[in-house]
Amino acid sequence: MFAELNELLDASPQRPESGKFTLLRDTRTDGSFLVHHFLSFYLRAGCKVCFVALLQSFSHYNIVAQKLGVSLTAAKGRGQLVFLEGLKSCIDLVFGEEEEQPGQPSPLQFLSESTSDLKALFDFVRTSLTPNGSDSWKGPVLLVDDLSVLLSVGAAPVAVLDFIHYCRAAVCSQLKGNIVVLVHSNEDSEDEENELVVNSLCHHSDLILWVEGLATGFCKDVHGQIKIIKRVSLQLTAEPDLIQIYQYKIQDKNVTFFARGLSAAVL
Amino acid sequence: MAAAAAGGGAARGCGATSFQRKAAGGSRLAAIAGTRPSVRHGQLLLSSGLPSLDCVLGGGIAVGTLLLIEEDTYGLYSNLLFKYFLAEGVVCGHDLFVASAKEHPDNILKELPAPLLDDTYRNELGEEGTAVKSEDFQDSMKIAWRYQNLPKMEASPTSSTKFGHYYDISKRMSPELFQSIKRHSFYLHEESSLEPKMKACNMNSAYARLLQSIQRIIYQEGFDGSDPQKKQKTILRIGIQSLGSLLWGDDICSSDTPEDIHSLTKFLYVLRGLLRKSLSACIITVPAHLIQNKAIMERVTNLSDMVVGLESFIGSERETNPLYKDYHGLVHVHQIPRLNSLICDVSDTKDLAFRLKRKLFTIERLHLPPDLSDTVSRASKQELAGSAKLLSSGCGAMAIGKRHLDF
Numbered sequence: 001m002f003a004e005l006n007e008l009l010d011a012s013p014q015r016p017e018s019g020k021f022t023l024l025r026d027t028r029t030d031g032s033f034l035v036h037h038f039l040s041f042y043l044r045a046g047c048k049v050c051f052v053a054l055l056q057s058f059s060h061y062n063i064v065a066q067k068l069g070v071s072l073t074a075a076k077g078r079g080q081l082v083f084l085e086g087l088k089s090c091i092d093l094v095f096g097e098e099e100e101q102p103g104q105p106s107p108l109q110f111l112s113e114s115t116s117d118l119k120a121l122f123d124f125v126r127t128s129l130t131p132n133g134s135d136s137w138k139g140p141v142l143l144v145d146d147l148s149v150l151l152s153v154g155a156a157p158v159a160v161l162d163f164i165h166y167c168r169a170a171v172c173s174q175l176k177g178n179i180v181v182l183v184h185s186n187e188d189s190e191d192e193e194n195e196l197v198v199n200s201l202c203h204h205s206d207l208i209l210w211v212e213g214l215a216t217g218f219c220k221d222v223h224g225q226i227k228i229i230k231r232v233s234l235q236l237t238a239e240p241d242l243i244q245i246y247q248y249k250i251q252d253k254n255v256t257f258f259a260r261g262l263s264a265a266v267l
Numbered sequence: 268m269a270a271a272a273a274g275g276g277a278a279r280g281c282g283a284t285s286f287q288r289k290a291a292g293g294s295r296l297a298a299i300a301g302t303r304p305s306v307r308h309g310q311l312l313l314s315s316g317l318p319s320l321d322c323v324l325g326g327g328i329a330v331g332t333l334l335l336i337e338e339d340t341y342g343l344y345s346n347l348l349f350k351y352f353l354a355e356g357v358v359c360g361h362d363l364f365v366a367s368a369k370e371h372p373d374n375i376l377k378e379l380p381a382p383l384l385d386d387t388y389r390n391e392l393g394e395e396g397t398a399v400k401s402e403d404f405q406d407s408m409k410i411a412w413r414y415q416n417l418p419k420m421e422a423s424p425t426s427s428t429k430f431g432h433y434y435d436i437s438k439r440m441s442p443e444l445f446q447s448i449k450r451h452s453f454y455l456h457e458e459s460s461l462e463p464k465m466k467a468c469n470m471n472s473a474y475a476r477l478l479q480s481i482q483r484i485i486y487q488e489g490f491d492g493s494d495p496q497k498k499q500k501t502i503l504r505i506g507i508q509s510l511g512s513l514l515w516g517d518d519i520c521s522s523d524t525p526e527d528i529h530s531l532t533k534f535l536y537v538l539r540g541l542l543r544k545s546l547s548a549c550i551i552t553v554p555a556h557l558i559q560n561k562a563i564m565e566r567v568t569n570l571s572d573m574v575v576g577l578e579s580f581i582g583s584e585r586e587t588n589p590l591y592k593d594y595h596g597l598v599h600v601h602q603i604p605r606l607n608s609l610i611c612d613v614s615d616t617k618d619l620a621f622r623l624k625r626k627l628f629t630i631e632r633l634h635l636p637p638d639l640s641d642t643v644s645r646a647s648k649q650e651l652a653g654s655a656k657l658l659s660s661g662c663g664a665m666a667i668g669k670r671h672l673d674f
Contacts, residue, residue, distance in 0.1 A: 033609050055570075057543045063308070063607040087540035094537055095482050111533070152532040152566040154469070184569060191562035218617055250609050 001041040001068060004257045008228060008246065009207075013045040018139045019172045023205035024182040025198065029213035029224045031182060033255055035145045036061070038180045040070040043080060047177070048137035050128045052107075052121070054086035054149040067253045080137060082128040086149070116156045118163035126170050129177065140177035142167055147201075148184045148194055157193045161200055168204070206231050214247075221265035222247045226257070299500060299546075301359025303430055305329065308607040313502060313548050314359075316351030318431035319630040323619060324573055325603055325612025327430070328550075330502060331543045332604060333535070335567065337555035337576035339596060342509070344577050344621065345552045347628055349506055351434060352550045354379040356504035358432050362449040364484055364505045366477055368514035372452035375508070380434035381441065435626045449488075453480045455515065471530040473516045478537055481505060491545040503547035510534075511553050520557035528563055535570040574601040577621070590635055594620040598630050 006012060024034045039061065042049050053061060061083075062072040075081035084107055093106045109120035129140035150160050164181065171177040185198040202208060208229040214222060230242040246257045249264075258264070302311045305326050312327030315334065321327045328334055334352075338345040356363050357379065365372035408415050455473055458480075470478075485491050490503045511531050512520050519525040542549055555564050555576065568574050579596035580586040598619040605611040620633040 030605060032605065036609065055539075060607050064609060067609075087536075087543055090537060091540040091544070094478075148566075148569060149536070152529070152570060153536050154529040154533060186565070189562070189565060190560070191565050194562070194565075220615065252608065252610060255609070 001037050001044060002255045002257075005037055005255065006041070008244070008257055011041070013041055016042065016045040016047055016138060016178070018176040018178065020178045020206045021168060021172060021204060022178065022180045022207045022209065023201050024180065024209050024211070025185055025202070026182070026211040027185055027187065027213070029211060031209075031211035032145065033250055034209055034211065035143065035180075035182055036064045036068060037255075039072075039143060040065055040068040042141045042143070042178070043070045043072075043075050046080075046138045047141045048080055048082075048129060048131070048135065048139075049075075049141045049143060050082045050084070050125055051143045051145070052084045052086065052125070053145050055146060057087060058083055058085050079135070084124065110155055110159070111153060116154060117159045118150070118155060122163055122166045122170075125167055129171060129175060131175075140171055140175050142171050142177065142179045144179075144181045146182040146184065147197065151191075151193050151197065157196050160197050164201065164204075206234060221249060222263045223250050224248060225260065299502060301355070301361060302330065302502065303327070305612075307610075307612050310606055313361075313504075314355050314431040315348070315550075316353075316355035316431070316434065317348065317628060317630065318433070320348070320575070321431055323575075323598070323600055323614055323630060325614065328548050328573065329604070329606055330546055330548055332548060332572035332606070333539060333542060334548070334550045334573045334575070335571040336550065336552045337564075337574065337599075337601075338509070338552050339577040339579035339581075340556060341579070341581060342552070342554070343581070344579055344596060344623075344628075346508075347436065347623075348577075349508060349550060349552055350375070350379050350436075351628070352504065353506050354382065354434055354440060355432060356502075357440065357444050357448050358382050359502075360447065361502045361504050362451070362488065364451040364453070364481065364503060365508075366453035366455075366480075366506065367508040368455040368473070368512070369509055371454050371457075372450075376445070376450065376452075377439070379440040380436040381438035382444075383433040383435050433627060436623075436628070437626050451480075451484050453477055469527070469529075470533050471515070471517050471527065474530055474534040477507070478534060478541070481538070482541055485541060485545045485547065490547055501546075503545065505542075505547055505549040507549065507551045509554055510551050511558065519560065519563055520554055523559045525560065525563075528560065531563065532566045532570055535567060539570060568602055571602065572604040572606075575599070576601055591620070592636070594622045594631075594633065596621050597633070 001013070011017070022038070024031055024038075039049065039051060043065075051061075058072070065072050072081060072083070076083060086108065089106055089108050090111060093108055093112055105120050107121045107124035110116050110118055125142055129142065131137070131140070147160060147164075150163075151157060155163075164179075167179060171179055181201065183194070183198050183201065185195065189195055208227075208231065210227040210229065211224055212227070213224050225245055225247045228244045228246070232239045233241050245260060247260050247263060248255050248257045256264070299311065302313055304310070305312050307325075310329040310331075312321075312329055314321055315324065315328050324334075336345045336348055353363055353365065353376065363376070365375055367375060453476075455477075458476055460472075485503065486493065488503070509515075511517055517525070517527075517530055519528065519531060538549065541547075551571075553567065558564055576599040577596060578599065580588075580591060580594070581596075585591050598621050600613075600617075600619070603611045603613050616632040618633040619630055621628065621630045
């Protein structure tokens with residue numbers, strides 16, 4: 001986790017919040033560093049994490065998490081982390097043998113069936129985050145990287161929105177946990193389905209972290225800007241959303257955040 | 268110091284360069300010919316066959332990743348890159364898997380360029396080399412003395428690396444080099460049209476059969492490490508030509524509202540899964556300029572690791588533009604992956620152009636020629652502004668700048 005981002009978000013692993021839906025959104029750049037941040041943040045906070053990793057392999061996240069001070073294999077071993085490796089389960093589903101264990105359908109069932117609902121994936125999330133008696137973890141957390149892939153492999157946008165809605169009802173409301181979801185978006189994107197999903201999620205999120213590449217192009221010292229939108233307007237107190245904009249630079253083990261125009265190279 | 272490093276490099280095998288850091292696991296990893304571990308993230312890197320493209324991609328193609336080439340208008344130069352990738356596999360002793368719906372893979376393999384051995388390459392560059400040397404010997408710069416201490420820009424690749432090889436496209440590769448190479452091919456029109464055994468998940472049947480074929484080779488030859496008996500000591504290089512074109516039975520290139528927009532992306536997702544768990548690397552060329560629905564290309568880019576687009580000047584007004592007279596086209600790097608790390612090895616030069624100079628294909632930084640006209644005419648100023656706007660757009664991995672900084 002990045003200490004500076006914790007300060008900006010006013011979050012601390014000692015007192016993780018509950019019932020929050022955080023949307024990570026990236027435009028013209030790669031926002032996956034935020035996923036690594038939240039993964040190590042919630043593991044440090046002692047929460048039970050269900051990580052749906054659709055695009056990269058387990059070793060990728062493990063190596064980065066070790067740089068950030070958390071071991072994913074140890075977390076898996078003690079039951080704190082449930083890791084769904086999308087690529088692996090897709091291969092098992094598509095090329096696997098005919099006999100599956102009955103009662104344990106693959107979470108990515110929608111790939112092989114013509115019904116495009118994500119019920120199997122939701123069941124997987126719910127069973128992994130429902131606490132059984134012996135657990136002593138603080139609230140459950142669902143982490144999804146990234147949601148746009150589900151649209152690419154054939155899920156309908158409505159099915160994706162239904163899945164997120166069910167997850168919110170189960171994880172945020174019932175289990176008092178948190179959800180963090182990464183999506184890609186582009187202002188002039190022609191992918192209407194994706195824009196539909198992203199806009200809808202923006203309306204329902206409590207916190208939006210919007211990572212954009214600089215409008216003026218590539219820069220070695222400033223890798224992009226991050227817009228932190230705290231959706232205070234959802235609390236119906238007639239206050240507008242709180243928007244803060246910072247710029248960031250990604251280093252090997254850390255990401256530094258600074259006010260716009262005040263990067264270390266300039267000062 | 269240098270001698271010890273060179274000795275270590277030579278002892279490690281034919282693929283290692285002499286500039287390698289002696290990492291702890293380095294000797295273990297570099298046991299596979301034609302690869303070297305990356306300095307940044309310890310992944311095994313392969314050469315793409317074009318050393319200047321390796322520089323652009325941050326050292327090479329990582330094992331388990333996918334390189335997507337967006338074809339230029341007539342597919343000439345992307346075909347060249349495709350052949351370079353396969354030729355590099357032959358020279359390094361890797362296994363090859365070639366899939367095509369356009370021409371028979373055996374014909375593709377017959378037309379691979381011949382590798383240039385070191386002394387012949389030096390002879391080729393002989394005249395240019397002496398020209399460069401004479402500049403080196405000249406005295407310190409008199410007028411541009413401020414630039415004296417800047418590092419020399421490497422506009423063209425040096426010949427001192429053993430990692431990549433150079434190829435002469437005017438000569439064919441001799442058949443002796445193929446003797447020990449295991450080749451697998453998939454020619455769509457010769458494949459049996461049996462229903463594939465995999466759960467086809469509503470994918471285009473050509474793609475399904477191709478995936479089945481790739482998975483069968485990976486499993487049987489032991490590239491995924493599932494069989495402890497067959498310990499593979501080499502890499503599988505997969506090349507798929509013109510994926511998404513009409514010949515594969517997909518209509519995304521010919522229609523604005525294709526029947527099935529998910530086939531290609533599903534194929535790429537399953538392929539990504541196969542690549543990640545095996546010792547292989549894949550190059551795919553896609554006729555992106557024909558795909559009307561841009562949403563598909565966005566999704567395809569998100570599902571690939573490295574995306575490089577070629578834009579050739581053939582037939583466009585840039586062919587006769589004096590600004591581009593030295594080059595044959597532009598190279599756009601749309602995406603570079605961040606593997607096992609928060610940062611990626613993206614190169615600083617975003618304005619890249621390629622040219623086919625005599626027998627060599629090189630990717631270089633785009634240099635605009637100096638404006639030497641006597642009267643700086645309005646027309647040339649507009650051209651410069653237009654090309655400067657092109658230059659200010661950056662790599663997709665970082666940002667694409669729309670605003671042109673005008674001082």
